[in-house]
Amino acid sequence: MKKLGVAIIGCGEVAKVHALAVSNNKNVELKVLCDIKKQKAKHMQKQFGGKIYRNYKKILRENDIDIIHICTPHYLHAQMAMDSLQAEKHVIVEKPVSLSMQDAVKILDLSKKVRKFAIPILQHRYDENLNFVLSNLNKLGKINTIKVDLLCNRNKIYYSGWRGKKIQAGGGVLINQGIHYIDLLLLIGGKIENFSSKIENYQKISEVDDTVNISIRFKKKILGSFNATSNSIHNFDHHFEIHGSNGSCYFNDKTAEIEFKEKNKLRKIEFKEPTKKNKSEKDYYGTGHENQINDVINSIIKDTKPKITIEDALPSLSFILDCYKKNENTK
Numbered sequence: 250m251k252k253l254g255v256a257i258i259g260c261g262e263v264a265k266v267h268a269l270a271v272s273n274n275k276n277v278e279l280k281v282l283c284d285i286k287k288q289k290a291k292h293m294q295k296q297f298g299g300k301i302y303r304n305y306k307k308i309l310r311e312n313d314i315d316i317i318h319i320c321t322p323h324y325l326h327a328q329m330a331m332d333s334l335q336a337e338k339h340v341i342v343e344k345p346v347s348l349s350m351q352d353a354v355k356i357l358d359l360s361k362k363v364r365k366f367a368i369p370i371l372q373h374r375y376d377e378n379l380n381f382v383l384s385n386l387n388k389l390g391k392i393n394t395i396k397v398d399l400l401c402n403r404n405k406i407y408y409s410g411w412r413g414k415k416i417q418a419g420g421g422v423l424i425n426q427g428i429h430y431i432d433l434l435l436l437i438g439g440k441i442e443n444f445s446s447k448i449e450n451y452q453k454i455s456e457v458d459d460t461v462n463i464s465i466r467f468k469k470k471i472l473g474s475f476n477a478t479s480n481s482i483h484n485f486d487h488h489f490e491i492h493g494s495n496g497s498c499y500f501n502d503k504t505a506e507i508e509f510k511e512k513n514k515l516r517k518i519e520f521k522e523p524t525k526k527n528k529s530e531k532d533y534y535g536t537g538h539e540n541q542i543n544d545v546i547n548s549i550i551k552d553t554k555p556k557i558t559i560e561d562a563l564p565s566l567s568f569i570l571d572c573y574k575k576n577e578n579t580k
């Protein structure tokens with residue numbers, strides 16, 4: 250079988266994780282690395298090979314490129330995704346898909362029209378401990394509360410470029426790091442009845458939020474809370490608690506435990522992530538990128554649907570944008 254051709258736009262931090270996943274998959278070949286800063290692409294080329302382009306529009310004219318990975322700053326995602334789809338390429342786009350719901354829906358509609366995938370990276374959906382939790386949720390009885398804590402450390406250097414600019418990043422800890430866990434919170438909690446949110450920029454080392462506190466009442470009569478900060482002393486694992494009428498569940502990046510009543514006795518089941526060979530170079534990225542990218546490649550080859558499609562990215566994006574809007578309106 251002829252290998253599918255891959256191009257990566259944006260050769261910064263996360264692109265290496267994409268390139269590694271691509272180079273580990275025997276059905277694809279990394280053909281182009283694109284970055285406006287040639288040095289960045291050159292640095293990656295040493296490890297992964299491929300041609301170097303500075304202007305992504307050049308990729309769109311190449312017949313041997315089937316999949317384009319978009320690993321650029323947030324404000325560039327929507328246009329790059331739409332241009333790639335127009336050129337009839339499959340798209341794998343880093344989170345967030347776009348900075349507006351209008352653009353996200355345009356990408357969705359275009360992907361249907363040209364019959365190409367537009368896949369948002371939500372790698373934590375592929376975490377094995379999440380599968381363990383989801384397949385055992387019924388043991389908790391009626392879920393009453395879900396609590397999420399995300400404590401991470403991002404310094405002045407991290408926020409010095411596009412990540413610290415509201416117009417380019419769309420926000421801070423909520424849309425950048427929080428989006429993964431808001432996605433999981435909504436996956437478990439379901440549709441939202443109402444919410445309140447408090448969004449702060451305490452450190453003032455950038456234009457964007459560094460601390461967020463959100464309370465949600467879900468339609469299923471579940472209370473949810475989400476606390477995130479990028480001012481923590483170091484990066485802690487994210488922490489989820491789910492409490493129900495028959496038990497409780499705790500999970501983080503790698504482990505999960507569920508305690509529940511069974512025949513009047515307390516039982517505990519646990520999950521521990523085995524040591525992985527495809528571990529990301531940054532621990533907090535988790536190990537899901539490679540699993541998600543493999544799933545997309547498989548789906549293209551077999552003409553099936555991957556586990557996560559762009560529809561899955563819409564609830565978390567829409568909710569986060571609503572939180573920011575509410576915050577602006579209350580200032």
Ligand SMILES: NC(=O)c1ccc[n+]([C@@H]2O[C@H](COP(=O)([O-])OP(=O)(O)OC[C@H]3O[C@@H](n4cnc5c(N)ncnc54)[C@H](O)[C@@H]3O)[C@@H](O)[C@H]2O)c1
Nearest residue numbers: 259260261262263283284285286289320321322343344534
């Ligand atoms: N899923 C995850 O866990 C995860 C982790 C980190 C980053 N990300 C996401 O990945 C994306 C990139 O983040 P990063 O940390 O790698 O950023 P980065 O700044 O390290 O890399 C972005 C790269 O894009 C390049 N670029 C900018 N404009 C360009 C253009 N017009 N054409 C080509 N290249 C251009 C920059 O020169 C830079 O090298 C963001 O959406 C971010 O949220 C996701």
